[in-house]
Amino acid sequence: MIDDYQQLRAEAEAGRVEEVLVAVPDLQGRLMGSRLSVPHFLERAVHDGFGACLYLLSTDVEMDTGPGYAIDAWNSGFGDFVLRPDPSTLRTRLPWDDGTALVLADAVWPGGAPVEVAPRHILRTQLDRLAERGLVAYAGTELEFLVFTASYREAWERRYADLRPATRYNVDYSLQGLEDIEPVVRRIRREMVRAGLELETARAECHPGQYEIVFRYTEAMATCDHHVFFKDGAKRIAAAEGTALTFMPKFDGGEGNSCHVHLSLRDEDGAPVLADEGADGGMSETMRHFVAGQLACLPDLLLLMAPNVNSYKRLQPGAFAPTGIAWGPDNRTCPIRVVGSGPSLRIEHRVPGGDANPYLAVAAMVAAGLYGIDNRLPLPPPHTGNALADPAVPRLPATLGEALRRWENSDVAAKLLGEEVVAHYARAARTELAAFERAVTDWERMRGFERL
Structure with missing residues (x-):
C-alpha cells in the first residue's frame, strides 16, 4: 500500500x-x-x-x-x-x-x-452524477481582487473608509502604473507557484488597485481546492506585506470583483465531449443541452453563485456584470459565454463574484448542465448583441431576497441538490439578509442625518 x-x-x-x-x-x-x-x-x-x-x-x-x-x-x-x-x-x-x-x-x-451540507460533499455528489454518465468536469476560476496600501488593521480601524488603492487609475492590461501593487502581487504569484499551483496569467484590471491571477484549469474538485487555498494564502501574504486586499464583489461604485468560471466536460478517456466541428457553431449535442440547462436553472440556483447581499451590488445594470439570462459565442455581455474552439471549447460562467464559494458555484453549474442533458433541453438562439442593454433578455433575480425566494420554492433545486441542502443554504441567506436589514449604513447617515 x-x-x-x-x-x-x-x-x-x-x-x-x-x-x-x-x-x-x-x-x-x-x-x-x-x-x-x-x-x-x-x-x-x-x-x-x-x-x-x-x-x-x-x-x-x-x-x-x-x-x-x-x-x-x-x-x-x-x-x-x-x-x-x-x-x-x-x-x-x-x-x-x-x-x-x-x-x-x-x-x-x-x-x-x-x-450532506458540506460544500465539498455537495460538489462531489454532482461530480459523481457526471461519473455515472462517463463524464468528468474540468474547471478553471478567474479571481479578481482589490489591493490597498493600508494594512488590514489600519483598514479595520478606518472602518474600511478612505483607503488608498495600490494603483491610481484604470490600469487594465497596463504594464505601467503598477509600482505600488507589484511588490505584493509578485510575491503572491511566485509563492503560489512555489506552493504547487500552476500559474497561467496575471494582469492589472479596471478598478484602481484591481488585479487578476489565473491558475491552470484541472479537474473540478482540484480547481475548487486550489481556489480556496489561493484566497487564504493571498490574504496572508498581503497581511505580511503590510497591505490589505479584498475579494468582495462590490467595494464601491467602481468595477466589481468577479470570479468567472470556465467549465468543460471530457469522457473517461480524457477526450473532450463538448465540441463537434461538423455541427452548427462547433457545439456537440451534449454541449447544446448542457448550455440550455445553465439558462433554465440559473434563476433557481443563483443563490449558490451569489450568496450575499453585496453579490447583487455587482449584478446591476451598468456594472459590466450579468443582469440577464442569455448565452452567446464569445459574448462577454452574456452570463454564459461560449469560448474556445475544438478541444478547448467550453463555457465561461460570468455570474459568480469574488465572494462565491467555488464548490457550491461549480456544483450548481454541473447540476444545471446535467438537468439540460437529462431532459434534452433545446438551446435557444445565441445573443449576438449587448445582452446587458437588451430589454428583451429575461432578467436574473436582482436581490438576495429574490434569489432566496426562487431557491426555496424551486422543485428543480430540491431535485438536483436535495431538500436538506436547499433548507440549509436558505437559512444562511436569511441570516445574511437579517443582518443587513438591522444595519445602519453610511449611505443612510449621509442621506438622512441632517436633511430628514
Whole structure:
C-alpha cells in the first residue's frame, strides 16, 4: 500500500515541516481548522480524523449560528463532527508559513456518513452524477481582487473608509502604473507557484488597485481546492506585506470583483465531449443541452453563485456584470459565454463574484448542465448583441431576497441538490439578509442625518 503521506514524513524527518494545518472549507469557502503536530497527524488524524465543532458548517461570516440550519449546534450541544484529511490536497510547503503543511478535509459524522451540507460533499455528489454518465468536469476560476496600501488593521480601524488603492487609475492590461501593487502581487504569484499551483496569467484590471491571477484549469474538485487555498494564502501574504486586499464583489461604485468560471466536460478517456466541428457553431449535442440547462436553472440556483447581499451590488445594470439570462459565442455581455474552439471549447460562467464559494458555484453549474442533458433541453438562439442593454433578455433575480425566494420554492433545486441542502443554504441567506436589514449604513447617515 502506497503511503499517501510519504512526502510529509520525509519533510518532517528533514526538519522542514513541524505542523500540519487540517482545514475544512466552510459555507463561505473559508478555510477553518486547527494546527496539528506532524507526529499527532501521522499517528492519529490520518487514520481516525480530527474532531472539530459541527457549528463550523452552520455559521455566517461573523461565526454566529442559530436554529434553522440543517446542523443545529445549539440543540446538539455543540458537539463534533470528524474532519477526514484528503491526502490528494496535501501541500507540504507554504512559503508564507515556514515549517507548515496544509491538508483539506471532508466533514463526516462520527459513524462515517458524510455531512450532506458540506460544500465539498455537495460538489462531489454532482461530480459523481457526471461519473455515472462517463463524464468528468474540468474547471478553471478567474479571481479578481482589490489591493490597498493600508494594512488590514489600519483598514479595520478606518472602518474600511478612505483607503488608498495600490494603483491610481484604470490600469487594465497596463504594464505601467503598477509600482505600488507589484511588490505584493509578485510575491503572491511566485509563492503560489512555489506552493504547487500552476500559474497561467496575471494582469492589472479596471478598478484602481484591481488585479487578476489565473491558475491552470484541472479537474473540478482540484480547481475548487486550489481556489480556496489561493484566497487564504493571498490574504496572508498581503497581511505580511503590510497591505490589505479584498475579494468582495462590490467595494464601491467602481468595477466589481468577479470570479468567472470556465467549465468543460471530457469522457473517461480524457477526450473532450463538448465540441463537434461538423455541427452548427462547433457545439456537440451534449454541449447544446448542457448550455440550455445553465439558462433554465440559473434563476433557481443563483443563490449558490451569489450568496450575499453585496453579490447583487455587482449584478446591476451598468456594472459590466450579468443582469440577464442569455448565452452567446464569445459574448462577454452574456452570463454564459461560449469560448474556445475544438478541444478547448467550453463555457465561461460570468455570474459568480469574488465572494462565491467555488464548490457550491461549480456544483450548481454541473447540476444545471446535467438537468439540460437529462431532459434534452433545446438551446435557444445565441445573443449576438449587448445582452446587458437588451430589454428583451429575461432578467436574473436582482436581490438576495429574490434569489432566496426562487431557491426555496424551486422543485428543480430540491431535485438536483436535495431538500436538506436547499433548507440549509436558505437559512444562511436569511441570516445574511437579517443582518443587513438591522444595519445602519453610511449611505443612510449621509442621506438622512441632517436633511430628514
